[in-house]
Amino acid sequence: MSKVVKTNALRLLDKAKISYEIKEYQYDEEHLGGEHIVSQVDMEAKDIFKTLVLKGDHDYLVCCIPVLEEIDLKKLAKLSHNKSVSMIHLKDLLQITGYLRGGCSPIGMKKKFDTYFDSSINECTKVALSAGKRGYQMIVDAKELMDYLNAIVGNVIKE
Template sequence: MKKIKTNVLRLLDQQHINYETREYEYDDNHLSGEHIVHQVDLEADEIYKTLVLHDHHEYLVCCIPVMEEIDLKKLAKASGHKSVEMLHQKDLLSLTGYMRGGCSPIGMKKKFPTYFQEDILLLDRVAISAGKRGLQVILKPQDLIQYVNGQCVDVIR
């Protein structure tokens, strides 16, 4: 079986950051976090999804547990904005270089301010998209946060 190397994995290799990967069956009809949780043998709170948002001037990235919902008011306050909203799905690829279901905070076309749900600090490991639908990368939260120069705040409902 050929090993998949995404841009995310190449960037982690360059920084000598240890990681492992897990593949799962990607299905456009089942984009729920539950779909991934049942396939990757990790706890739901160890799997984070990457959301891209904006305030009409600036873009920002937020990573939260896959089964949770973002609180836009909390994120706006934590990031120093009046309000923020989700980026429209049709703009995701051109802005980040990633498709929905394969968006990672690592390796976007530009570096954006990145926020993590603060509970990530309680974990020994966290899984995020490896930049491709159906592939997760698992690494230490501290390595991830440091790599993207992220901030940990409370942003879920």
């Protein structure tokens, strides 16, 4: 494995003294979906989370769900006390978060947004999320991550 690149997310975990492990994987522009990550990272799909950025009534919010699941916008709107929420346009992701698609981490965005996790995280000991760079997953203790992000947990995936 090559030398670990310290992304903003990893620097913040270091500063908070939260331990993590890095899983590097091969990616390409055509395969940024969850199935590809599951095939590359040696963890169960339920323990690998993707980071979604959405627009609520007044501000942006972040939601992390298992990588193969689909978000239920109505459930997230209710949990986040918004009338409605919608995914931001892909072209706006870098400007809003500082991250590219396929490398968006809930840690280290340009601004701190309210962060939500699907309740399935309560069944996880360790979770993998983007470390802020395509091809990098960070594996962290689920409870430590939730505490660090001051995350709100609820059922936000489609049945």
